Amino acid sequence: MSLQAHDLVGGLGALILLATYLLLQLNRMSAKSMTYSQLTGLGSALILISLSFDFNLSAFLIESSWFVISCIGGLVTLKQRVRNRKSVQEDE
Numbered sequence: 001m002s003l004q005a006h007d008l009v010g011g012l013g014a015l016i017l018l019a020t021y022l023l024l025q026l027n028r029m030s031a032k033s034m035t036y037s038q039l040t041g042l043g044s045a046l047i048l049i050s051l052s053f054d055f056n057l058s059a060f061l062i063e064s065s066w067f068v069i070s071c072i073g074g075l076v077t078l079k080q081r082v083r084n085r086k087s088v089q090e091d092e
Contacts, residue, residue, distance in 0.1 A: 004053070006049060006050045006052075006053040006054070007050060007054075009046050009049050009050050010046060010047050010049070010050025010051070011050075012046055013042070013043045013044065013045070013046025013047035013048075013049075013050065014043070014047060015043075016039055016042055016043035016046065017039075017040060017043035017044065017047075017066075019039075020036060020039040020040055020043065024036065031073075032073075032077060033077070034074060034077045034078070036073070037070045037071070037073040037074035037077060038070075038074065040066060040069075040070040040073075041067055041070035041071060041074065043066075044063045044064075044066040044067040044070065045067055047059070047063045048060070048063050048064060048067065051063065
């Protein structure tokens with residue numbers, strides 16, 4: 001078995017997802033942080049790139065869902081930041 005570039009990309013994506021989940025479980029990262037959403041989105045995107053070369057339907061469904069959910073989480077975090085800034089400005 002020889003590894004190709006897309007295998008390495010997918011492996012990197014899996015490592016990013018696993019490391020992010022480990023940091024979450026060790027309370028070193030918050031699931032509500034932008035970093036969490038960015039890393040899970042990046043990890044799933046890299047796996048999706050790998051899947052475009054060697055397709056697997058179940059893996060595609062879980063990774064594309066994970067990517068969309070990560071994007072939604074990032075948008076929610078951005079909305080909260082804007083809302084918090086407005087609240088601070090109004091208090092001044």
